[in-house]
Amino acid sequence: MLGSKLSRQNTGFQRSLGFDVRFSRLRTVASVKSLPPGRFVATQSGLDWRDLQQRLRLRSVTSTAPTVHQLLAFYVEAGVDCALGEEPANRLYDPETVPKEAAASSTSQGLDETNPPRPARPAFTPASATLAGPTPSPDAAIASAREAARTAPSLEALRSLLENFDGCALKSTATRLVFADGNPKARIMFVGEAPGREEDIEGLPFVGRSGKLLDRMIAAIGLDRSTAYIANVIPWRPPGNRTPTPLETQICLPFIQRQIELVDPDILVTLGNPSTQTLLGTRDGIMKTRGRWFNYDTGTRAIRAMATFHPAYLLRSPSYKRMAWQDLRAVAEALAKTTSG
Numbered sequence: 001m002l003g004s005k006l007s008r009q010n011t012g013f014q015r016s017l018g019f020d021v022r023f024s025r026l027r028t029v030a031s032v033k034s035l036p037p038g039r040f041v042a043t044q045s046g047l048d049w050r051d052l053q054q055r056l057r058l059r060s061v062t063s064t065a066p067t068v069h070q071l072l073a074f075y076v077e078a079g080v081d082c083a084l085g086e087e088p089a090n091r092l093y094d095p096e097t098v099p100k101e102a103a104a105s106s107t108s109q110g111l112d113e114t115n116p117p118r119p120a121r122p123a124f125t126p127a128s129a130t131l132a133g134p135t136p137s138p139d140a141a142i143a144s145a146r147e148a149a150r151t152a153p154s155l156e157a158l159r160s161l162l163e164n165f166d167g168c169a170l171k172s173t174a175t176r177l178v179f180a181d182g183n184p185k186a187r188i189m190f191v192g193e194a195p196g197r198e199e200d201i202e203g204l205p206f207v208g209r210s211g212k213l214l215d216r217m218i219a220a221i222g223l224d225r226s227t228a229y230i231a232n233v234i235p236w237r238p239p240g241n242r243t244p245t246p247l248e249t250q251i252c253l254p255f256i257q258r259q260i261e262l263v264d265p266d267i268l269v270t271l272g273n274p275s276t277q278t279l280l281g282t283r284d285g286i287m288k289t290r291g292r293w294f295n296y297d298t299g300t301r302a303i304r305a306m307a308t309f310h311p312a313y314l315l316r317s318p319s320y321k322r323m324a325w326q327d328l329r330a331v332a333e334a335l336a337k338t339t340s341g
Contacts, residue, residue: 140165155262175201178203188228188265188269189265192233200237205232205312232250290307291323293306308328
């Protein structure tokens, strides 16, 4: 009875350790007691308990000692692709507890001139933590963003407001603000979702692999960065290129809306599903919205808007480049009509 219970519970465990055994029936208590110490045989197949312990030790050592390559691969998969500081930071370090511990140690062991106590290690304080004030509530941050964006009279003033705006937590983890690139007087504006690693370093949108593809896409319809304006809904890079949270999007939304209003293009092109849903107010996916014309209302006029695939998506799925080319041709035709009209 006991042997069948052990069989059900431990067969998978034993196989995971490399054993190909089947529990059948435990020997009698007398036979078990008669075995030499440390040589407990659990089954009739001759399973050596000391061998099992050795395999367990080897398994624990190999599972808890990854190589440097495995650690780096884990960090990359987790989104850790850049360093935030030159020195490691002990986030659990409490400077107030160090003097008490040092005093207790000195009183219990006595002062030794040949081996003086180590000085307390100074706490690491990020620069962003010293500059940023208390984090505002979500409602207050959204209201502050709306008020600040509404009062910006120009793109330069809007950029200055964003550089001094502390209502979005992404600012504290990003390297720099990624405001826009291109011609502010252009008749067409492209808007993506958020900056990536290269954009965070350069401070310009779409400068990585997806940016190079975007340059080729707009060049195919006779445009370049001197005749187009490029921006993102989120002006700061999310850590590890993660998807911005709904709260982060709502905080940054008034700024990109004011940016579109100040540029006042004839045609707005949203790149990818997040920017399309955020700016055009639709819940449909990009497969349904791409290639369709929408009206984007700035409050003073309606701008013709079209959604298409984000260049990063096209790099992952090249088969959709044909659809993106159809969208760009429709944009080029509409741009030509507004010029002739």
